[in-house]
Structure formats: C-alpha cells, structure tokens
Amino acid sequence: MRYFFEISYNGKNYAGWQSQANATGIQAVVEDTLSKMFRTEVKIVGSGRTDTGVHCEQQFFHCDIEKPFETESLIQKVNSFLPRDIAIQSIRRVKDDASARYDAVERTYHYRITRKKNPFRNELAWHYFKTVDVQTMNTAAALLVGEHDFECFSKVKTDVNHFLCDIKKASWRDDGDGLEFTITANRFLRGMVRAVVGTLLDVGTGKTTVKEFQAIIQSHDRKKAGANVPPYGLYLSKVKYPPSMFVKEI
Known part of the structure; x- marks a missing residue:
C-alpha cells in the first residue's frame, strides 16, 4: 500500500x-x-x-x-x-x-530576510542590510505571474525538457524588521527561487529597473539575471495535491 x-x-x-x-x-x-x-x-x-x-x-x-x-x-x-x-x-x-x-499541482516557497543582525535567526534568514523599495520590487514581481519561460533563472546544467513554469503568486511582504518573498507555481527550476530573489533585490536597490527586469525574463540568459541569494533564507513551505488522490479513512 x-x-x-x-x-x-x-x-x-x-x-x-x-x-x-x-x-x-x-x-x-x-x-x-x-x-x-x-x-x-x-x-x-x-x-x-x-x-x-x-x-x-x-x-x-x-x-x-x-x-x-x-x-x-x-x-x-x-x-x-x-x-x-x-x-x-x-x-x-x-x-x-x-x-x-x-501529482503535485502547486508548490510554495518563502524567502526570509532579516534587516537587523539577529543571533536567533542565524542561518534561518539572510541578514540583508541594504535599503530596498518594496513597492518597486512588487511591481517587478507581478511580471513573473503567468506561464513563462524562466531559463534566465535556472541553473545552467540541468536535465529538464523545458523551462516553462506557471507562477500563480509572487510578492514581497515588509514587516519592519524583515522581508518575506512568497512565490507559488506548478513547478520550479533548479536554483530558480534564489535567482529570482537576487534579481528582485537588484530592482529594489535601483541596480536594475522594472523594464530591465522584464527584459531579463525575455532574454532566457542566466548571465543577465542577478546572483543567487544564500540558501539558508529559503523555505519550501507548502505542496498541494488533488484531494482525490487520498484514500478516505474508514
């Protein structure tokens, strides 16, 4: 069974x-x-x-x-x-x-950032001290929603047949002392979320404009996207399945 x-x-x-x-x-x-x-x-x-x-x-x-x-x-x-x-x-x-x-139909990741050095969140969130424009990052993040080719955010050496992902949600939340990025999709490419976060932070600091962010997506070129953020701020938070898969307990 x-x-x-x-x-x-x-x-x-x-x-x-x-x-x-x-x-x-x-x-x-x-x-x-x-x-x-x-x-x-x-x-x-x-x-x-x-x-x-x-x-x-x-x-x-x-x-x-x-x-x-x-x-x-x-x-x-x-x-x-x-x-x-x-x-x-x-x-x-x-x-x-x-x-x-x-059979998984959706996966949700969170990336957590602390703006203050916090020993109780050491290696559980990334300490990122630069000032960012969260509203502009959310404007750019909205461009991710929908089915697109995200090769620009994928690790170069990967065995996937295609780079299409259908993103349902992508947004930042500011809680004062920290930032949290939430992204939900049907599938993710290797290294994708960390590359997306790194590129959106470039938008938030003014290094990359929203228009340039859109051009990065359309380029399909990993070299044009931002650097991967550290892994310890990333959490796989939810995996969703069709209810019909589960056998009801008698």
Missing part, C-alpha cells in the same frame, strides 16, 4: 533532499530510518528536490509499506529515531498509483 509522509526539516546540516555519494541528503537519512524500523528496504520518492542548506516546512514523499501500522504510533517512533532537525508531521494513505513528485 502506498502512503504519503509529510516531512519538515532544517536543511543546515544536509546537502539538500536527494541522496548523494559524498554527502548526506535528507532522503538517505529517512530511507535508512524507515528501512531499520520495518526491517526491509524502503525507498522513498520526494515531491521535489531542495538544494544544500535549504529548509522545508512542508514536503511530501511517498513509499510503499505492506506491514500494517498505527499511524500516530508510527509517527512517534519514526521521529524518535530521526535526527532532531528532521520531523514527520503526518502519514496518509493514497491511491496505489499516486506520486508525490508528479
């Missing part, structure tokens, strides 16, 4: 989601834990990849488990074995052909 596990983690100590030969990924840690608990090899498929140092408030992975279990008890046991910076939040039964990766 197939299950969706909801997971959250602090990405500081990990080389992103995916298992790698020379670094520890979240995927490998979780697979190892579940395999030991069920005493059989358990392979998981995540809803997407996060880069080294990126945090996650909500991610999903699917796996097939044939042994019966009590949900709340399993969550407690798995969390007791996982490191303190990784936590399972829920487990739900899904249809046997459901895919955590391919």
Whole structure:
C-alpha cells in the first residue's frame, strides 16, 4: 500500500533532499530510518528536490509499506529515531498509483530576510542590510505571474525538457524588521527561487529597473539575471495535491 509522509526539516546540516555519494541528503537519512524500523528496504520518492542548506516546512514523499501500522504510533517512533532537525508531521494513505513528485499541482516557497543582525535567526534568514523599495520590487514581481519561460533563472546544467513554469503568486511582504518573498507555481527550476530573489533585490536597490527586469525574463540568459541569494533564507513551505488522490479513512 502506498502512503504519503509529510516531512519538515532544517536543511543546515544536509546537502539538500536527494541522496548523494559524498554527502548526506535528507532522503538517505529517512530511507535508512524507515528501512531499520520495518526491517526491509524502503525507498522513498520526494515531491521535489531542495538544494544544500535549504529548509522545508512542508514536503511530501511517498513509499510503499505492506506491514500494517498505527499511524500516530508510527509517527512517534519514526521521529524518535530521526535526527532532531528532521520531523514527520503526518502519514496518509493514497491511491496505489499516486506520486508525490508528479501529482503535485502547486508548490510554495518563502524567502526570509532579516534587516537587523539577529543571533536567533542565524542561518534561518539572510541578514540583508541594504535599503530596498518594496513597492518597486512588487511591481517587478507581478511580471513573473503567468506561464513563462524562466531559463534566465535556472541553473545552467540541468536535465529538464523545458523551462516553462506557471507562477500563480509572487510578492514581497515588509514587516519592519524583515522581508518575506512568497512565490507559488506548478513547478520550479533548479536554483530558480534564489535567482529570482537576487534579481528582485537588484530592482529594489535601483541596480536594475522594472523594464530591465522584464527584459531579463525575455532574454532566457542566466548571465543577465542577478546572483543567487544564500540558501539558508529559503523555505519550501507548502505542496498541494488533488484531494482525490487520498484514500478516505474508514
């Protein structure tokens, strides 16, 4: 039977989601834990990849488990074995052909900036001290909404078939001591959100105009966009699926 596990983690100590030969990924840690608990090899498929140092408030992975279990008890046991910076939040039964990766219809990321040096947010938000025009950044961010080719914000070496993403929302929120950028889309390219944030900050500081920002999108050239901001300010915050995928509990 197939299950969706909801997971959250602090990405500081990990080389992103995916298992790698020379670094520890979240995927490998979780697979190892579940395999030991069920005493059989358990392979998981995540809803997407996060880069080294990126945090996650909500991610999903699917796996097939044939042994019966009590949900709340399993969550407690798995969390007791996982490191303190990784936590399972829920487990739900899904249809046997459901895919955590391919059936996701929306993903939301947040990028968090602190304007004041704050030891309690160290490596949980980026300390960015420059003054920015949030209204102008939101004017530029509005140009992202819709389906566009975002090759200009993608890592150069990537194995995707196309660079089209349908962005539903892109906006900045100013809370005085900090800034938060929210972006929702059907899919994201590798490194895309960090490149978007970096380029929008160039707009906010006056380095790039709104018209130039639009031209960057149309250029499909990564070299014309701004630099990637640090990974530790980035959070995968929400992944949405069609309700019909989930099996109702009896």
